[in-house]
Amino acid sequence: MASMTETARGVVLRSFNEPLSIEEAEIPNAGPGAVVVKVTHGGICGTDVHLHHGNLPIPIPVILGHEGIGVIQQLGEGVTTDFAGTLIKEGDAVAWMSSIPCGHCYWCVIEHERTLCESRKVYGINQSFDVWPKLSGSWADAIYLQPGSTIFKLPDGVTPEQAIALGCAGPTAVHGVLDIVKVNVGDTVVVQGSGPVGLAAAMYAHFSGAAKVIVVGGPASRLALAKEIGVGDVHFDIFDGSTVEERLKLILAETPNGRGADVVLECTGVPKAVPEGFEMARKNGRYLVLGQYTDRGEVPINPHIITKKQLSVYGSWTFGEPHYQKYINTLPKLSERFQLERLVTPYPLADANRAMTDMASGNVMKPVLIAN
């Protein structure tokens, strides 16, 4: 089923802080090893707002969108299965990892941290709209997935809405929570932040057998949604007027003997959350700095706390194939347990600018552009 001269719309970032434009490009035929996908759902993530503001160094013009779900339009020569070895065919619903590590550098081969590969390609971020195949972001009618892309058929019973609901926050939480800081059965866990990363982190803390998951976030609407879909055992609203000290006292009272949490997962993106979170951890506790993806500057921190409490503080940077695969594999149980689809607010592709405005305001949890 070749797609001769068909074209696709894409949402293009041409100038930072200017409205995004809808532009058209030809859909190429899928070359050997490549896959052309009709995008159905393109997720919007907090990072997209930062990209729009020019806070991260990226080439423009670029079709945005590093989260996506779609159906296979054309399989290139030699492509018969997804990354896990499952047979795929035209019409199958698939998800794909946004990045393609080089596979040859120190980080890919020696350090086994493909997420740190310095020359990895990232759909929707560093693939220019001026360069063939142009359709390299998910906010579009179609995307051209290059050879080497990590593609997964959606697991049986998982809808595209469920699969897009956490967006890149899902595999990001897998990396940080399951692979790096690790939550053990019986742990008391504090999650700072109630956006997609915070909710995803809390979900995986539940899955890891946490005895109690305490979500500290806001605004109230997000916490209410978290409660409704079963995320978190206890919830604190940081906008409820209480002071940091008052809140800390209440949070510690929720931990065994008031000792503090075994694990604290920072998922806020706000620098001052880090020293505040250190106070919530027990001695010999673990702290994950997961939310500081964008450089928001310095904050006063007392390093004596790290020594005295003997904390282990871990950073975690995006995700690699193992985390994405685990995210896909856990989607059925995530969907079954947490009503993921309720996180999604759909927008027509053409309304990308409005969706971005809503995302920036924090009024919606996960805006998703619907293309096809």
Next chain:
Amino acid sequence: MASMTETARGVVLRSFNEPLSIEEAEIPNAGPGAVVVKVTHGGICGTDVHLHHGNLPIPIPVILGHEGIGVIQQLGEGVTTDFAGTLIKEGDAVAWMSSIPCGHCYWCVIEHERTLCESRKVYGINQSFDVWPKLSGSWADAIYLQPGSTIFKLPDGVTPEQAIALGCAGPTAVHGVLDIVKVNVGDTVVVQGSGPVGLAAAMYAHFSGAAKVIVVGGPASRLALAKEIGVGDVHFDIFDGSTVEERLKLILAETPNGRGADVVLECTGVPKAVPEGFEMARKNGRYLVLGQYTDRGEVPINPHIITKKQLSVYGSWTFGEPHYQKYINTLPKLSERFQLERLVTPYPLADANRAMTDMASGNVMKPVLIAN
């Protein structure tokens, strides 16, 4: 050899920031499970300066001295061996761990972090001179080691000077470097700080098979001494007039492909060393906050660095029995390889105030009070 009405001198802290006084107390007979030791060497540590300034909450009056070497004067009933099971007798040279954890609390039993025990007794720090047996610090002619003390006979061939040379920095480095952050064979290691903790950390990095140990410290005299006794492969003087940026550039040039160090060991006690050190670590590197024993306040830190570089940052708080035993067990090889005795500057017990002044000035590496 009972000690009837014998008395011992002790260096007593009665008022913060006032000169220490030499006072006398009766040497008790060793009760069941206890050991009376004639102290020969009482080490002075940077923490003693902080104690003197009242920077840590301790009871006064107190005989200072949490580092000591001495010879057994009297074994209490039931004491026949040291902690390792080696037979001991009067006249044997011994070292002892400064603290006695309670053995029953959450930290001792569940968490297995006896160093975090909140009711542990610490010789020379929290054992009042007003309370029997009074002689509970090592800056004295004698010390009464209570039942439950962790005592080790000095290994064959190790002199008291060698055994006291690192003081509590030795087991502190064992805990942080060997037990927590871990240095692997082939690692490039930066050590921030060239005081006793820095040197001890560097020594254990060498022992762990580090490919290169880069010592960043000062003043020049300390670095010169480090070089002379074989500690560190490369040395940077932080007082040489170069800027932080210039120094960072030179340090990174000493690491493989300029990537940064695999492990950075902070041993300075200066808060601003921490953000500076984060810059020296490679992505996915490990950072140990070992030197921030005293609360010296906040410093601006950018938590984005922890996420982006995917750092693991570990605190380590003093030490427990496993670390002290490993320190004692490695003393023969430490002494053989590093001329430990050259770190020591001896002072008569009566000159404790002068020794403290020299310690505070940083002119000496390890002042040691010689009692007997």
Next chain:
Amino acid sequence: MASMTETARGVVLRSFNEPLSIEEAEIPNAGPGAVVVKVTHGGICGTDVHLHHGNLPIPIPVILGHEGIGVIQQLGEGVTTDFAGTLIKEGDAVAWMSSIPCGHCYWCVIEHERTLCESRKVYGINQSFDVWPKLSGSWADAIYLQPGSTIFKLPDGVTPEQAIALGCAGPTAVHGVLDIVKVNVGDTVVVQGSGPVGLAAAMYAHFSGAAKVIVVGGPASRLALAKEIGVGDVHFDIFDGSTVEERLKLILAETPNGRGADVVLECTGVPKAVPEGFEMARKNGRYLVLGQYTDRGEVPINPHIITKKQLSVYGSWTFGEPHYQKYINTLPKLSERFQLERLVTPYPLADANRAMTDMASGNVMKPVLIAN
């Protein structure tokens, strides 16, 4: 409420392989730090059968019973809380750890493996009935819990039946599954064995977020019970007439891409299960030898498999305080999810011999002696 000259019955093992006898002993007053408990439930474990047969070296006569639940009859001086710090009083339902490690040896202090302490006391196993306080096993009307015992008040909402249902298999599984081999979210896990240890191991594998738990055991009645209470996702009956090879093929077909299980938990006590289980693990997989508590002799094993598959094979020996505390803390969720009480078959204390016979035959999962 002192218990003057009250006596208690106990089930005493006087001669190996002879019927157990019911004997009486005086209930002592609780001394300082001790607690006298009216036993309500005394669990019978497979090890008790081995003890009865003289397969392990123990002193006789001894009141058997290392699993128990009861209500506090008398608190000794100084006892106001349980091990976790919760206030306790007469009449409270409690559980206690069977062993009291010495707290001073290499294993307790240096290695932090109190389960390996060579001089630990174990109720129901190495505390002679000829020695005061005589009542040192749980198959009795009362037990005298010495100072140093690890006692926990039953969590709210947990019944004694639920608390005794897994017996020592509960904390044993915590130690092996959560602490040693570790099951990660998304793992495919095979459990060999469907007795109490196997079921407990499977439960904790579920709690750890296993994607699939495959139980391989028998007889059919035990597997049916496992299914009914929600333990295991797939079940294989080793007595169904299939060969080892046929079964292996079916088991591997249940693992991702037929690669084998990420983790295999051996909980059988049968030596030949080990080489069979090695075949079920994937390359780079983990294998836990949890069930070989009793010496049942050698079995042919090909060590080439360990190298070629790059297996990690772990032993785990009983449990210590951290595992027992975690077991108690997870009891509410275990009870909520798995209908633990259905594992229990009650017997009057006087019918201990009949209960032992039933246990040896494998007809019951967990016989429990009901005393009060």
Next chain:
Amino acid sequence: MASMTETARGVVLRSFNEPLSIEEAEIPNAGPGAVVVKVTHGGICGTDVHLHHGNLPIPIPVILGHEGIGVIQQLGEGVTTDFAGTLIKEGDAVAWMSSIPCGHCYWCVIEHERTLCESRKVYGINQSFDVWPKLSGSWADAIYLQPGSTIFKLPDGVTPEQAIALGCAGPTAVHGVLDIVKVNVGDTVVVQGSGPVGLAAAMYAHFSGAAKVIVVGGPASRLALAKEIGVGDVHFDIFDGSTVEERLKLILAETPNGRGADVVLECTGVPKAVPEGFEMARKNGRYLVLGQYTDRGEVPINPHIITKKQLSVYGSWTFGEPHYQKYINTLPKLSERFQLERLVTPYPLADANRAMTDMASGNVMKPVLIAN
């Protein structure tokens, strides 16, 4: 510098158990990404004897030789640096990893165990002499290193003799000892086996800061050589006429308090060494099964030992790029400390059959074929 119609000799295995033949093949020009190397040293390893006997499934005919050192004859287009990023040019002495993992499979990408890649190419083992470029083993005048090969320039000051001396045992030991079982500073280590793998393992145990390395091997000549070059602190000859029990007693007496070794490294290839070695490990000790590369069949093992002693038993299969790179990086210190060159016995390429006979007899430690 193109090599037009130059030919190279190679030692070809055409029929199992028949003499190897010297055959000629044309040296191809180096294609893009490839490197042609003039082999100077081709190491012979115990596995080659097994290959010769047909004990492992390989394609024949094949030029043997998976260990090699040579000088670059021609760099293919695009090749300017070695794997570590060091500039390379014709005439440079280089070493190369024997295998090329696929880089795309579950083992390479998800599990990060490229050593388990099932489609990896291995020079000297699974690259047929019948297939272009034919010159794919190191027992030859030249080898054609395909694109994707992991090549390292020899570190300054390291001679080819030193670099070939441990052969594949070097990186194999890095994988097993440094990466998997891990030796800590202060550990008492037993090494079973005194062939190249045993010596390499012992060397890395020394580098890791072992307090004592006990080598248990033979024949006497190998142990004498180990002693002379500084490998091992204590040596036991398994052919000295003592029984297994007598030897075990002496070995345990060399461990702290007779508890057994912290770590035992099996490097023998003899199945019965495994149960014997379990007896040498202390409780809670670690055991590495490194030597069972070839399937030599079953041996009776009592799995109760694994449970009761709470052992951790690890397999380790060959090595990947991280281990090979660490091996190359540690060569300077290995060479400086251990006189590696003394392990080598040189043979002309044409005497490959004689060298194989000597290897099989155990009379030489590391026979090396000298081609150019």
